[in-house]
Amino acid sequence: MSAWETNTTLEDIAAFLADKECIVVVTHARPDGDAAGSSLALVRALNRASKTRRASVWFTGGVPAWLDTLAGDAPFHTLEGDKTPDVDADAVVVVDTGSWKQLDHIAEWVRERGEITSVIDHHLEGDPDVAPRLHIAKTCAAAVQPVCELVLEILGLDSPSQLPVSIAELIYTGLATDTGWFRHSNVSPAVFTLAGQLLEAGVNHPKLLATIDQGDRPARLRVMAEALGSLELHDRDRVATMILTKEAIHRAGAGSSDTGGFSELGLKIASVRVSVMLTEVELASNGPATKISLRSKAGPGMIDVNEVAKKLGGGGHANASGARLGVPIEQAKPQILAAILEYEKDHP
Ligand SMILES: [Mn+2]
Structure with missing residues (x-):
C-alpha cells in the first residue's frame, strides 16, 4: 500500500x-x-x-x-x-x-x-x-x-x-x-x-x-453578489456559509468558470473562524453534486479545514480545502456544519 x-x-x-x-x-x-x-x-x-x-x-x-x-x-x-x-x-x-x-x-x-x-x-x-x-x-x-x-x-x-x-x-x-x-x-x-x-x-x-485578479467579466461580480446575498452565520457567528445554486448562477448570467474564489469572503467578518462556500455543480460522470470550498483563519483556535474536508472525502491544506458531495446543497450544508462541529468537539 x-x-x-x-x-x-x-x-x-x-x-x-x-x-x-x-x-x-x-x-x-x-x-x-x-x-x-x-x-x-x-x-x-x-x-x-x-x-x-x-x-x-x-x-x-x-x-x-x-x-x-x-x-x-x-x-x-x-x-x-x-x-x-x-x-x-x-x-x-x-x-x-x-x-x-x-x-x-x-x-x-x-x-x-x-x-x-x-x-x-x-x-x-x-x-x-x-x-x-x-x-x-x-x-x-x-x-x-x-x-x-x-x-x-x-x-x-x-x-x-x-x-x-x-x-x-x-x-x-x-x-x-x-x-x-x-x-x-x-x-x-x-x-x-x-x-x-x-x-x-x-x-x-x-x-x-x-x-x-482584475480581469473578471461583469457576470462574475453579479454572481459574487448572489453568493454574498446568501450569507448565513452559524455556531455563535464562528462559521459563515454561502451557497450558489445553478439557478442563481444562471440569474447572474454567469457560467461555472465564474464561481471560484468566493469562499474566503466570509473570513472578512471578525468573528468568523471558518468560511464555507457551497456550489451546485454538475459532474460529467454522475449528475448533480455540491462542491464545498473551505477557508479558515490561521492562529490560535485555528480550524484545520484539511481535517474537516477529510471527514467528507476531500482535503487540501490547513487553511484552504474542499470536498465534493454527490448530494444537493440542502443535504450538503448540514453535513459540512456537522463535520465542523465534530472537529471543534475533538479540538476544544
Ligand atoms: Mn495549488
Missing part, C-alpha cells in the same frame, strides 16, 4: 521526461491560477528543451476568462463534455492535484496510462495510485514551486531569475493566486524569495494583477 508521499526526485522526473516526445500535462478540473500556471510553465519548458517535442496542456471543466491572455502561444486544449486527450501520449504529468475526483472525467484516461504518469503536487491529501512517480511538496504554498524546480532542471538553469519571462510569469501567477496575492497564511520566506527572483526575470506584477 503506497502512501501520498514523495517517492521520486524532480531530477528523476526530468530524466524520465527527457526522451519523451508527446507529453500530455493535466490538472484539476476548473483550473485556477496555480493549476494553469504550473501546467503551462511546464509545457513551455518541455517544448523549449526539444525542437521535436509536442507537449501540451489539456484542461477540463471550464476555464477562467483570463486563460487565453495568460497562456499566450503556450499550447493548450480545453476538453468539452466527456472528451479526453486525442493524442498518443508517451508521458503524462499531473500537476496541482493527485486526486481521482479532481481529475473528473479524464480520470479513467489517466488511469489507463498509469505507468507513464508522474504527479507533481502540493496538497496534503491525494490518491497515491494516480501515478508511480509522486513528488508531493506539502510545505509549498503553490504547485508552481516544485514545478519551477523541475523547469530549471529541464532548461539547465541555476536560478528562477534566469527564466524566460514567458515562463516566469506563469510561475508567478500560481504563486500569487494560491497565496491570495501574498496575503494568506501560506506565505513564507521561500514564497517571497521566489517571487523576488521571478520579478528579476522580468515579471510585470501590475500586468498580471490586471489580467487575473
Whole structure:
C-alpha cells in the first residue's frame, strides 16, 4: 500500500521526461491560477528543451476568462463534455492535484496510462495510485514551486531569475493566486524569495494583477453578489456559509468558470473562524453534486479545514480545502456544519 508521499526526485522526473516526445500535462478540473500556471510553465519548458517535442496542456471543466491572455502561444486544449486527450501520449504529468475526483472525467484516461504518469503536487491529501512517480511538496504554498524546480532542471538553469519571462510569469501567477496575492497564511520566506527572483526575470506584477485578479467579466461580480446575498452565520457567528445554486448562477448570467474564489469572503467578518462556500455543480460522470470550498483563519483556535474536508472525502491544506458531495446543497450544508462541529468537539 503506497502512501501520498514523495517517492521520486524532480531530477528523476526530468530524466524520465527527457526522451519523451508527446507529453500530455493535466490538472484539476476548473483550473485556477496555480493549476494553469504550473501546467503551462511546464509545457513551455518541455517544448523549449526539444525542437521535436509536442507537449501540451489539456484542461477540463471550464476555464477562467483570463486563460487565453495568460497562456499566450503556450499550447493548450480545453476538453468539452466527456472528451479526453486525442493524442498518443508517451508521458503524462499531473500537476496541482493527485486526486481521482479532481481529475473528473479524464480520470479513467489517466488511469489507463498509469505507468507513464508522474504527479507533481502540493496538497496534503491525494490518491497515491494516480501515478508511480509522486513528488508531493506539502510545505509549498503553490504547485508552481516544485514545478519551477523541475523547469530549471529541464532548461539547465541555476536560478528562477534566469527564466524566460514567458515562463516566469506563469510561475508567478500560481504563486500569487494560491497565496491570495501574498496575503494568506501560506506565505513564507521561500514564497517571497521566489517571487523576488521571478520579478528579476522580468515579471510585470501590475500586468498580471490586471489580467487575473482584475480581469473578471461583469457576470462574475453579479454572481459574487448572489453568493454574498446568501450569507448565513452559524455556531455563535464562528462559521459563515454561502451557497450558489445553478439557478442563481444562471440569474447572474454567469457560467461555472465564474464561481471560484468566493469562499474566503466570509473570513472578512471578525468573528468568523471558518468560511464555507457551497456550489451546485454538475459532474460529467454522475449528475448533480455540491462542491464545498473551505477557508479558515490561521492562529490560535485555528480550524484545520484539511481535517474537516477529510471527514467528507476531500482535503487540501490547513487553511484552504474542499470536498465534493454527490448530494444537493440542502443535504450538503448540514453535513459540512456537522463535520465542523465534530472537529471543534475533538479540538476544544
Ligand atoms: Mn495549488
